[in-house]
Amino acid sequence: MSAGGDSDERATSEREALGAPVQPRSQQDFDSSYEGRPPWDIGRPQAAFVDVVESGGLSGRVLDVGCGTGEHVLLAAAAGYDATGIDLAWAAIAQATEKARQRGLEATFLVHDALDLASLSGPFGTVLDSGLFHVLSDADRTRYAEQLHRVVTPGGRCYLLAFSDRQSGEWGPRRVSEQELRDCFVDGWRIESVEPATYEVNLHPGRAEAWLTTVVRTETP
Ligand code: SAH
Numbered sequence: 001m002s003a004g005g006d007s008d009e010r011a012t013s014e015r016e017a018l019g020a021p022v023q024p025r026s027q028q029d030f031d032s033s034y035e036g037r038p039p040w041d042i043g044r045p046q047a048a049f050v051d052v053v054e055s056g057g058l059s060g061r062v063l064d065v066g067c068g069t070g071e072h073v074l075l076a077a078a079a080g081y082d083a084t085g086i087d088l089a090w091a092a093i094a095q096a097t098e099k100a101r102q103r104g105l106e107a108t109f110l111v112h113d114a115l116d117l118a119s120l121s122g123p124f125g126t127v128l129d130s131g132l133f134h135v136l137s138d139a140d141r142t143r144y145a146e147q148l149h150r151v152v153t154p155g156g157r158c159y160l161l162a163f164s165d166r167q168s169g170e171w172g173p174r175r176v177s178e179q180e181l182r183d184c185f186v187d188g189w190r191i192e193s194v195e196p197a198t199y200e201v202n203l204h205p206g207r208a209e210a211w212l213t214t215v216v217r218t219e220t221p
Contacts (some may be wrong), residue, residue, distance in 0.1 A: 026133070027088045034069075034091035039172070039201045040131050041068060045075040048161050048197045048212050049128060052164030053079050057214075060125015060153060063113045065144075070096025070107070076128070077107040086112035086120070111125070115143050120152035127158040131199065133181075134162040134173040141184050149188045152217040160213045161199055167209035172201070178211060185215045192216050 024030045024038075034041075049072050052058070062076040067085030067094050076083040085107065087093050088101055096109045099181070112120065114132060127148060148158055166177040178194045186193055192214040199210035 011041055014122075029091040030087075031091055034089050034095065037202065038068075039203045040199075041179070042200050042202050043071070045071045046130050046161055046200055047153065048199075048210070049075060049130060049159065052128075052151055052159050052212075054172060057157065057159065058126045060156060061123070062128065063117075063120070063122070063151065064128040064130070065117070065148075066129060066135075067096060068092045068131075070099055070109060072128045073107045073109065074103060074105050076126075077105045084094075084108040084110065084120075084124075086110045086114065088113055094128065111129045115140060115147060117147035118150040120220075122154045123156070124151055125153050125154070125156045126153055129160040129162075131163075131173070133160045134176050141180075145184050145189070149217060154217055154219045156217050157213045158213075158217075160215070161197060161210050162213070163199060164205065164209040164211045166196065172208060176211060181211060181213045185213075188218055190218055191217045197198040 053075055058076060058079065062081045062083040064073045064083070064085040067073050067087050070085050073083045073085035073096065085096055088111065090111050093109045093111050100107045100109070102215050133141065133144070136177055150160060162176045162181070164174050165177045167175055174197045181194055182191055194211050194213045197212035199208045200206065201208060
């Protein structure tokens, strides 16, 4: 995770002064986001992931990394999959656990770091990432891809929905280019597709340009 510090704090207060939404970075930032309703918490799964599930894109055990309040884990669980969601923010995990109880669905939710996936009890046939990749620093993205490789079965797929550089404006998270995505999943991965998609948010204008990236784990790192 990005370290805090004076320059980060200065950047934060500048953004506040400009009236732009503050982008959470640290575990504490994310925890406080869930005291209210964060912009990404739309109360339903992202349409892009509904399409993945409906088109038969899941297989094996499903892991949602940075699962927030659990909509995509519950989507997979409702479709009959053994689904696990992890998130650094305990408040998100508490809400997700309560949603599962209310909906009568069985799923596993854990407070756990996406950069330490190797210590999870895997392996997983499918990984979902809705809005995590784009909050990670460059160094953390590399580590994340390495950690994913350790928990995904050979032939298993990861689906990542991230803010795209085709989205104008400064609000929201750092934009990601198609090339950055491709460069991150090189050794031990095959990029199946990087497609323009939509990331739905609950503040104006309700949607952002995104990339839906599908990567397949190959046999060797
Ligand atoms: N996938 C959810 C949340 C997206 S926001 C949804 O679609 O609604 C990004 C999420 O990643 C936040 O819930 C944040 O707490 C979590 N997160 C950020 N860094 C993380 C890390 N290192 N490990 C696990 N979760 C992390």
